Each structure stands twice: as structure tokens, then as C-alpha cells.
Amino acid sequence: MNKHFKMVLISAGFVLLIGGLYSYFESEKTSQFQLNNSIHSYVNEIEKLDASLDKQVLLINSWYFSNYDAVNQAYHQYQRFLDNPPYLPKKLASVLLNLNDQLATKTELIEQVKSNNAVLRNSLNYLPALTNKLALSLEVAGKQKQLTNVQINAYKQHMYRLVFQGIASQLIHHRTKKIKKIPSLVDLPAEAVVDWKNFNVHINMLIEVKQLDKELHEQIEQIEMKKNIELLAGMFSQHLAESDQQLKQYQSWFIGYLFIGLIVITAFFIALRYYNQQHSKYKKQTLTDPLTGLGNRRKLDKAMSIYIEQAKKSKTIVGVLFIDLDGFKNVNDSLGHKRGDQLLVQIAKRLESALRRHDLITRTGGDEFVVVIPNANIEVLQRIADQILRLLTLEIKHRDGPVLVSASIGISCYPTDTEGALQLIEYADEAMYQAKADGKSCIRLFMDI
Amino acid sequence: MINNSMFLNFLIVTTLFLWVSPYSNAHQADAITAIQWPVKITPKMLLGKRLFFDKRLSKDYKTSCASCHQFDRGGSSFEKRPIQHSGKPAKHNSTSIFNITQNYKLGWIGQFASAELHLNNLIEEKKDMGLSWMEIEQRINTDAEYVKLFTQAFTATELGGDITRGHINQALVTYELALTTPSSFDLYLQGDKTAITEQAVKGFELFQDYGCVSCHQGKNIGGNLFQKLGVFETYQPAFSMEDRTHLGRYNYSGKAIDRQVFRVPSLRNVALTSPYFHDGSIYDLGTVIKLMAKHQLGRNLSEVDIARIIAFLQSLNGMPHPELIP
Numbered sequence: 175m176n177k178h179f180k181m182v183l184i185s186a187g188f189v190l191l192i193g194g195l196y197s198y199f200e201s202e203k204t205s206q207f208q209l210n211n212s213i214h215s216y217v218n219e220i221e222k223l224d225a226s227l228d229k230q231v232l233l234i235n236s237w238y239f240s241n242y243d244a245v246n247q248a249y250h251q252y253q254r255f256l257d258n259p260p261y262l263p264k265k266l267a268s269v270l271l272n273l274n275d276q277l278a279t280k281t282e283l284i285e286q287v288k289s290n291n292a293v294l295r296n297s298l299n300y301l302p303a304l305t306n307k308l309a310l311s312l313e314v315a316g317k318q319k320q321l322t323n324v325q326i327n328a329y330k331q332h333m334y335r336l337v338f339q340g341i342a343s344q345l346i347h348h349r350t351k352k353i354k355k356i357p358s359l360v361d362l363p364a365e366a367v368v369d370w371k372n373f374n375v376h377i378n379m380l381i382e383v384k385q386l387d388k389e390l391h392e393q394i395e396q397i398e399m400k401k402n403i404e405l406l407a408g409m410f411s412q413h414l415a416e417s418d419q420q421l422k423q424y425q426s427w428f429i430g431y432l433f434i435g436l437i438v439i440t441a442f443f444i445a446l447r448y449y450n451q452q453h454s455k456y457k458k459q460t461l462t463d464p465l466t467g468l469g470n471r472r473k474l475d476k477a478m479s480i481y482i483e484q485a486k487k488s489k490t491i492v493g494v495l496f497i498d499l500d501g502f503k504n505v506n507d508s509l510g511h512k513r514g515d516q517l518l519v520q521i522a523k524r525l526e527s528a529l530r531r532h533d534l535i536t537r538t539g540g541d542e543f544v545v546v547i548p549n550a551n552i553e554v555l556q557r558i559a560d561q562i563l564r565l566l567t568l569e570i571k572h573r574d575g576p577v578l579v580s581a582s583i584g585i586s587c588y589p590t591d592t593e594g595a596l597q598l599i600e601y602a603d604e605a606m607y608q609a610k611a612d613g614k615s616c617i618r619l620f621m622d623i
Numbered sequence: 624m625i626n627n628s629m630f631l632n633f634l635i636v637t638t639l640f641l642w643v644s645p646y647s648n649a650h651q652a653d654a655i656t657a658i659q660w661p662v663k664i665t666p667k668m669l670l671g672k673r674l675f676f677d678k679r680l681s682k683d684y685k686t687s688c689a690s691c692h693q694f695d696r697g698g699s700s701f702e703k704r705p706i707q708h709s710g711k712p713a714k715h716n717s718t719s720i721f722n723i724t725q726n727y728k729l730g731w732i733g734q735f736a737s738a739e740l741h742l743n744n745l746i747e748e749k750k751d752m753g754l755s756w757m758e759i760e761q762r763i764n765t766d767a768e769y770v771k772l773f774t775q776a777f778t779a780t781e782l783g784g785d786i787t788r789g790h791i792n793q794a795l796v797t798y799e800l801a802l803t804t805p806s807s808f809d810l811y812l813q814g815d816k817t818a819i820t821e822q823a824v825k826g827f828e829l830f831q832d833y834g835c836v837s838c839h840q841g842k843n844i845g846g847n848l849f850q851k852l853g854v855f856e857t858y859q860p861a862f863s864m865e866d867r868t869h870l871g872r873y874n875y876s877g878k879a880i881d882r883q884v885f886r887v888p889s890l891r892n893v894a895l896t897s898p899y900f901h902d903g904s905i906y907d908l909g910t911v912i913k914l915m916a917k918h919q920l921g922r923n924l925s926e927v928d929i930a931r932i933i934a935f936l937q938s939l940n941g942m943p944h945p946e947l948i949p
Contacts, residue, residue, distance in 0.1 A: 250727070
């Protein structure tokens with residue numbers, strides 16, 4: 175029952191351990207999965223925000239432009255998003271720093287594009303009205319005969335040529351070589367001179383600003399944020415593969431460690447058990463008489479004190495029977511040591527059969543036996559002694575005639591005789607000597623001598 | 624000959640129109656968009672309002688945020704440059720606290736990336752109010768009523784233990800961002816053609832025709848880009864060698880390209896925020912319009928047109944939500 179319970183406990187522990195490990199790996203997996211998911215959506219979102227910022231920058235120069243709030247909004251969202259990243263692996267974080275720097279330089283350029291674009295819009299907005307006004311005043315001057323048609327044409331051609339130059343300078347430049355030089359301002363009516371000068375200023379501004387706009391857009395294109403974002407995405411997928419592999423590796427390592435650990439623990443237990451076995455075997459050997467398998471003198475000494483203690487507690491009587499074989503020397507001499515040993519084994523068996531389970535039988539010397547009988551009284555002791563005497567009185571047949579073996583028994587009693595354990599055995603010994611002196615093969619109580 | 628030139632004329636005007644139309648589109652629709660009051664007044668805004676007008680946030684118990692951002696002055700100040708706690712005048716004329724948005728830089732030279740940073744900078748430099756964050760936190764934490772208001776405005780997890788600079792900053796900025804001032808012009812934009820006077824409508828048309836709207840656009844009619852002061856003609860204000868305010872964003876970025884570059888100010892409540900310009904050097908709105916047209920647009924405006932534009936600009940006056948004003 176106890177053993178089964180232990181087995182159940184151990185197997186339950188194993189199940190729990192493996193279950194715990196499994197759930198640990200699962201939770202690790204899911205947490206990593208969630209983290210990777212958040213990074214994944216973050217990278218995606220950066221791509222979107224970058225595209226929307228680029229779109230808004232392109233929109234500045236387009237038909238669909240309304241105001242600069244949209245660009246600012248796109249930039250602001252982008253910046254805020256870059257400022258608040260989720261937990262990122264080290265490599266990715268460094269790319270993010272690059273992105274931040276790039277966005278900073280890009281926004282500076284965008285600011286310039288915006289201011290430049292405002293000036294460009296202003297001039298482009300003004301120029302149609304201005305050219306129209308100039309053309310009208312030229313025609314008025316023609317009607318008033320201040321200018322000839324040829325002069326008016328020259329002014330107009332020059333004006334339109336400048337406008338076209340402002341839009342696409344190269345193509346016009348090729349043709350201008352054929353066209354006459356700039357008409358002088360002197361011929362113009364006074365009110366048109368101001369407009370003419372203003373026109374020149376705005377056209378020059380337009381050309382300058384347009385060129386700057388082109389350069390700025392080129393500079394913006396040179397900031398390759400997309401490349402870095404792609405790098406980020408690439409690094410992320412690489413990181414995914416690596417972390418997956420790492421997790422698997424950890425898992426296999428962990429299982430390996432677990433097995434090694436189990437083997438070590440099992441080996442330890444086996445070693446411990448073996449040691450215990452050896453130890454108890456040795457202990458038993460030291461306490462037993464090798465020939466008969468009974469206890470020896472050491473065992474008697476050890477057990478005696480325990481019996482006495484128990485008797486003291488339960489207030490019972492412990493009897494000690496000291497048995498010495500009579501004529502054993504004859505057996506040895508005439509029958510040989512081998513036969514003598516056989517006789518001793520036989521006697522030990524007989525003693526065991528005569529006594530109760532809790533009684534202790536020891537062989538303390540060559541032909542000396544000591545029997546300890548707890549929970550006894552004098553009558554019981556006497557009876558047991560009588561029985562033993564009867565059992566040990568043997569006649570062994572031999573070709574030289576039979577050899578007689580009998581026993582002399584001395585009895586001492588706790589607590590009536592003495593309370594000391596060793597003394598009790600001594601007293602029994604003394605009683606036995608008395609029995610020998612009284613003619614052997616008899617029983618003597620210590621209290622009687 | 625004349626036929627030939629007429630054809631050329633036609634061709635050129637058509638081409639020019641086609642070229643220009645995407646740009647001129649900006650001056651037609653959506654260049655300026657309407658704004659609204661905040662939909663819901665939260666306890667955090669009201670707490671911010673209390674802090675905004677509280678003079679205990681200054682060392683001498685005399686200055687509050689409202690000292691430089693006066694509500695009857697369009698959120699700006701009547702002083703050229705407000706005198707700071709140290710006794711020296713501020714670097715710039717104070718910009719309006721109304722209609723600031725979270726998505727663009729603030730200040731005359733865009734020196735503050737956000738309203739939070741403006742507030743932090745102002746207190747950490749200890750120039751304006753003369754108190755450090757530590758002292759302000761102490762003053763507020765010892766005031767039972769403030770503690771009560773903060774616990775109402777913030778959740779327990781947000782507040783944690785004591786009231787910190789983060790909470791104070793958050794409350795103030797929430798309030799400031801809620802200070803939008805919709806005007807009669809916004810009603811006009813939303814379709815009510817009688818919301819502003821005829822003079823103002825004409826002024827708005829001129830505002831677009833002259834190209835003011837190139838820079839002064841967006842929901843705040845400006846405030847969302849940088850521009851050089853003196854595009855067509857250099858603007859040379861009187862300045863001393865120590866005072867380099869006229870260098871504009873150059874003082875912040877140190878780049879040659881940023882010389883005399885300023886953030887285009889919002890024109891909402893502009894009729895109330897005199898004196899004008901970064902240094903508060905000009906008090907008259909008409910003069911400002913004239914100077915702007917001359918230096919920024921390369922145009923000379925007639926008095927009639929200026930009067931019309933002023934009428935338009937006056938239609939931009941508005942007030943924050945009634946619960947948010949003192």
C-alpha cells in the first residue's frame with residue numbers, strides 16, 4: 175500500500191513537471207507571438223505613414239492641394255509613431271534611430287518646400303492678371319498712338335517669352351536666339367513702367383523658386399526612408415526566423431537537461447539504496463553468529479538494554495536463560511569438528527522451535543547459548559527451561575558407543591535479581607555454574623543460590 | 624501680323640492658365656477651413672482653466688498664464704514684449720494661446736515642438752513665472768481644493784500618489800488645446816453667406832486675389848508653415864546689436880537659410896492682438912497689411928482695399944467656449 179502510494183505520488187509529480195514545462199513553453203510562444211505581432215503591425219504602420227507623408231508632399235504641387243494642414247498632420251502622426259515604438263530587438267531599434275534622423279532632415283526640407291511653394295503659388299496666381307493688365311495698357315498706348323504695332327508686338331513677345339521661360343526655359347532659349355533684343359523701357363507709358371518692372375520681379379522670382387522647388391524635391395527623394403523601412407521589415411522577418419529557431423533550440427536543450435537531471439537523480443537514489451543495503455547487511459553480519467544464524471554476544475548486549483527498558487516501562491519480568499552444553503567437548507573429540515558444528519546448528523533449531531517469537535536466542539560462546547525471554551514469570555521460565563533441557567538432552571550414536579549431550583541452565587530474573595542488563599547475564603552465568611557444580615543437566619535459579 | 628499675334632496671345636494665355644490652375648486652385652476652395660468649439664467640456668479642461676488663471680503659480684503671486692495670454696486681446700498681450708519675472712522684456716511679442724494645434728510647431732520661430740514643451744520650457748527657465756516645477760508641485764499639493772479637482776479630473780491609476788508636473792502640464796495643455804475661437808467667418812465658410820458684411824466678403828476675395836492666402840491658409844489661417852520676412856523686398860526693422868530677434872529662426876537653428884524666417888502667424892483674432900510682428904513694433908493693422916503686401920507679395924495696396932481686408936480680418940474675431948472663459 176505504502177509503496178503503491180509512493181509510485182502514484184512520483185508519477186503525479188512527473189506529470190505535473192512535464193505539464194508545467196509544456197505550459198511554460200506554450201506561454202513563452204504566445205508572448206513572443208504577441209510581441210512579434212505588435213512589431214509586425216508597427217512596421218506595417220510605418221510603411222503606411224511614410225507613404226502618406228510622401229503623398230502629401232507630392233500633393234503640395236498638385237491640383238488637389240488645399241492647404242498645408244494635411245502635410246503637417248501626416249508628419250505629426252509619423253513623428254509621434256516613431257517616438258512611441260513597442261519593445262524592439264536591438265538591431266531594429268538602431269534602424270529606427272536612423273529613421274528618426276532621416277525624418278528630421280526630411281521635415282526640414284519639407285518646411286522649405288512649403289515656404290517656397292507659398293511664394294510660387296503667389297507669383298503664379300498674380301502673373302496671369304499682371305500679363306493681362308500689361309497687354310491692356312500696351313493696347314491702350316497703341317490706340318493713343320504712343321506706341322507702334324511693331325513696338326507693341328515686341329513688348330508682348332518679350333513678355334510671353336519670359337513667361338514661358340519661367341515655365342520651361344530650355345525650349346524657349348533655343349528660339350530666343352532669333353528674336354530681337356529686349357525693347358527699351360523708355361518707350362513705355364509711365365503707368366505701365368511700374369507694372370513692367372513688377373512683372374520682371376515676379377517672373378524672376380518664379381524662375382528662382384521653381385528651380386529651388388525642383389532641387390528641394392530632388393533632395394527629399396535622396397533621403398531614402400523607404401530603403402530603411404524595407405531594411406526594418408527584412409530585419410524583422412529575419413528576427414522572426416531566428417527567434418523561432420532559438421525557441422526550438424531552447425526547448426530541445428531544456429528537454430535534454432531534464433533527462434540528464436533525471437538520470438543523475440535516479441543514479442543517486444540507486445547508489446544511496448545500494449549503500450544502505452550494504453550497510454544493513456554488514457550490520458546484520460556483525461550481530462549474527464555465522465554458524466547457527468543466531469545472534470551473537472554483541473547482539474545480546476545491544477538487545478538486552480532494549481528488553482530491560484521495555485520491561486521497565488511495562489513493569490514486566492525479563493528472564494535470562496544461560497545454557498551451556500554438557501559433554502560437547504566429547505562430541506568434538508570423538509565425532510570431529512564438522513559433526514560438532516552440525517550439532518550446534520541442530521541445537522539452535524531446537525531452541526528456536528521451543529521458544530516464542532519475541533524471545534531472543536543468542537550463541538555467546540562455543541557451546542554457550544543465552545536466551546532472553548520478556549513478559550515472563552518464574553513459572554513460565556521454569557517451564558521453558560524444562561522444555562529446553564528436555565530438547566537438548568540427546569544421545570548421538572557412534573561406532574565407539576553413544577555420545578551423550580545435555581545442558582546446564584542458569585536463570586536470572588529482572589527485576590527481582592538485578593536491574594542491570596549485563597549483571598543479569600552474569601547472574602544467569604553464575605546460576606549455570608551452580609547447575610554444573612550440582613551435577614550438570616539441571617536447572618538453577620539465581621535467586622535460589 | 625495682328626492675327627498672328629492674337630493667335631499667339633490666345634495660345635499663351637491658354638497654356639498659362641492650364642499651368643497655373645492647379646496652383647490657383649488653392650486660392651479657390653478649401654484653402655481655409657472652418658473650426659469648432661470642443662464638443663464636450665471635460666473636468667480636465669476646467670481644471671486647466673483654473674490653473675491658467677491662477678496667480679499662485681508665480682513666485683510673487685502676481686503672474687498667471689493669462690498675464691501674457693489675455694482673453695480680451697485675442698489670447699495675446701497688449702505689451703510689445705511682456706516684461707518677465709526677471710524684469711527684462713521677453714524675446715518676442717507673445718503669440719496667441721487661441722487655436723493652437725498639436726500638429727505644428729509653436730512660437731514665433733517654431734522653437735516649441737508642442738504645447739507641453741512650451742510649458743516645460745517656460746517653467747524650467749524660470750524667466751516668466753520665477754517658480755520651479757518643484758515649488759509649483761508643492762503649492763498645488765498643499766491646496767486641498769486642487770487635490771480634490773485633480774482626483775476628479777484624473778483616474779486613480781493616472782494620478783498615482785501625488786500630483787506631479789506631468790499632471791499639471793497635461794491639464795493645462797488640454798485646456799489650451801480646447802481654446803478654439805470659431806468666428807462669423809466660419810459660419811460664412813459653412814454656407815451662411817450673410818454671416819459677414821459685404822465689405823468683409825470683398826476683403827476675403829482680395830485676400831485671395833492678392834495672394835495673402837498663399838501663406839495664411841489652413842484652419843487657422845496661418846500658423847502652419849515658415850516664411851521669410853521680406854520675400855520681394857528686404858524687411859529691415861530697427862534693431863540693436865544685442866537684440867538679434869529680427870534674425871528669426873536663425874536664432875534657433877543657426878542655419879543661414881533660416882535668417883529672418885518666422886512662423887507665419889495665425890490670423891484668427893488678428894484684429895485684437897495688436898501690437899503686431901515678432902517684436903510688437905507695429906500697432907496699426909492697416910500698416911501691417913500694407914507692409915506685408917509690399918514685402919511678401921511685391922504689391923502695393925490701395926487704402927480702399929486695405930479697409931476691405933481689415934473688415935475681413937475683423938470677421939475672424941471669436942471667443943472660446945463660454946465655459947472655458949473666465
